Amino acid sequence: MPRELIVVAIATLPVFELRGSIPVALGLFQMTWWYGFCLSVVGNLIPVVPLLIALGPVSQRLSRFAIWDRFFQWLFARTRRRSDIVRRYGAVGLMLFVAIPLPVTGAWTGCVAAFLFGVDLMQALPAIILGVCIAGTVVTSLIKLGVVGAIIAGGALTFIALTSFMGWVRRDRA
Template sequence: MSVETLLIEMLGSVPHWIAVLILGALPVSELRGAIPVAMGIYGMGPFEAFFFSVLGNLLPVIPLLLFLEPVSNYLRRYRIFDTFFIWLFSRTRQNNTESFEKYGLLALAIFVAIPLPATGAWSGCAAAFVFGVKFKHSFPAIAAGVMMAGILVTVLTVTGIGLVDLVFGV
């Protein structure tokens, strides 16, 4: 059973719009999975699918941006988490410092806007945290990236070019 099928079955008893909000908020699907499911399985129109998916994708952004640092600082007291954060920070900085220094917040928005696995709002929040971008700058950039991704995924879904295969490996 695929992740997509499992999630849809688990959300079967909730109203479709809430299911789409939840799918949009989850790091495994985000809106690149929520929009095709909303339109293809729940029969929502493009605007409704876009709205609930984008809203769902933005729901975790504020808590993530506000609480990643305090949670990270707390967890770093334990060696296993400290090792993980050292690895995460060095890997993220090694792979993205040049782009971020060159393009700044535009790089963050574009990174979030690319509707592929390992990109999106959750990863954008992690990148903003790693690079020390303040909330007042990172939230608008991430929100812009989420909206761009939402437009792209909606257009691809309407035209029949689905991203569910990329996201869930179906």
């Protein structure tokens, strides 16, 4: 299997996402930072639109079966506990939630949080895209520059994304 496909595949997985694919791209496969970053971001974004569109209808239909009902109750309860920022701040909170490159805060959980807290698709999608790009930058910076570089890059990108996104949300509401 081509190494690019491996990186994209790892980035699409809900447990690893780009937190797993960027270290593989840069460390194991010795890709350039920008190539590994781009492949990882693209891979992480592949499931986003299908999840945002299908999560409601699919979970509703599958919840008729006891095993799936238990799974969705567990998933939704876990997501609610960890995503208070999305409940409080909507799309901006969603972007920040996805941007934190820690376990259980990536694009997959962001899609679940957007569904649970009723964040509109047209606001959730750009929020998740920005969050994934910020998380990817933080992970890449952490690998290439160490902790201080990751903090500086993550802080700067979050500030830029927040100011841009806040303007976009205000224009959308007007």
